[in-house]
Amino acid sequence: MGITKTDLFTENQNEVAMLAKAIAHPARVAIIEYLLKVNACICNDIVNELPLAQPTISQHLKELKNAGIIKGNIEGNAICYCINEPVFSKIQGLFGAVLPTNNKCC
Amino acid sequence: MGITKTDLFTENQNEVAMLAKAIAHPARVAIIEYLLKVNACICNDIVNELPLAQPTISQHLKELKNAGIIKGNIEGNAICYCINEPVFSKIQGLFGAVLPTNNKCC
DNA sequence: TTTTTATATTGCAATATTACGATATAGATT
DNA sequence: AATCTATATCGTAATATTGCAATATAAAAA
Numbered sequence: 001m002g003i004t005k006t007d008l009f010t011e012n013q014n015e016v017a018m019l020a021k022a023i024a025h026p027a028r029v030a031i032i033e034y035l036l037k038v039n040a041c042i043c044n045d046i047v048n049e050l051p052l053a054q055p056t057i058s059q060h061l062k063e064l065k066n067a068g069i070i071k072g073n074i075e076g077n078a079i080c081y082c083i084n085e086p087v088f089s090k091i092q093g094l095f096g097a098v099l100p101t102n103n104k105c106c
Numbered sequence: 107m108g109i110t111k112t113d114l115f116t117e118n119q120n121e122v123a124m125l126a127k128a129i130a131h132p133a134r135v136a137i138i139e140y141l142l143k144v145n146a147c148i149c150n151d152i153v154n155e156l157p158l159a160q161p162t163i164s165q166h167l168k169e170l171k172n173a174g175i176i177k178g179n180i181e182g183n184a185i186c187y188c189i190n191e192p193v194f195s196k197i198q199g200l201f202g203a204v205l206p207t208n209n210k211c212c
Numbered sequence: 213t214t215t216t217t218a219t220a221t222t223g224c225a226a227t228a229t230t231a232c233g234a235t236a237t238a239g240a241t242t
Numbered sequence: 243a244a245t246c247t248a249t250a251t252c253g254t255a256a257t258a259t260t261g262c263a264a265t266a267t268a269a270a271a272a
Contacts, residue, residue, distance in 0.1 A: 221266070225260105238248090
């Protein structure tokens with residue numbers, strides 16, 4: 001198959017999986033880290049920053065944008081990208097704020 | 107291609123991506139949620155809990171185990187799974203503890 | 213020892229992802 | 243207008259993922 005049965009899971013489970021998938025590639029992690037570091041909108045810089053071809057980076061940016069993690073603003077003939085705060089905060093909440101477990105076995 | 111160029115990125119970027127990938131499927135999110143809920147080692151229950159065939163779940167469990175997120179203990183003829191605390195805490199740290207951004211543009 | 217129970221492995225089909233060259237688009241510059 | 247610059251899209255090859263039936267394995271129960 002190769003197709004995920006999203007209809008069998010809750011909306012929340014699918015959302016967490018979708019957001020995790022967007023982060024599940026080192027190039028996209030690098031893009032997020034870079035945007036967090038410069039803490040501003042960045043245009044062509046990303047292509048020069050990463051060791052991948054321009055179409056490949058464009059594709060990764062699209063996936064991050066589709067997941068809502070970043071957003072792009074048209075600035076002349078360039079497009080400036082930055083972190084989309086609300087979604088990014090949501091991710092921090094989803095993965096960061098889980099109850100401390102106390103395994104009784106294992 | 108279809109192959110990720112891990113050698114082009116830092117160890118940390120690859121690790122974050124690897125952990126995110128392990129979470130990037132609703133079935134695996136459901137397994138993690140269930141293990142956190144019952145807060146103990148669970149054996150066959152997972153197969154009955156999820157709407158997927160046994161081999162499929164076995165495969166997802168294997169991926170979570172490979173990522174270090176869960177661990178399995180042999181208990182007679184059954185195997186009991188539970189959250190692997192150190193790695194799970196690491197995930198919470200990685201995704202949860204990021205500086206608050208203050209976008210100047212967009 | 214045969215059978216049952218719990219889980220893993222194999223093999224395979226359907227689909228998704230990754231990467232990039234070639235090309236398109238669109239605003240800026242000359 | 244012609245060219246340059248920045249980015250997106252298309253097409254395609256290589257590889258990875260998802261899902262499951264069939265089968266294997268191994269301990270428990272009968």
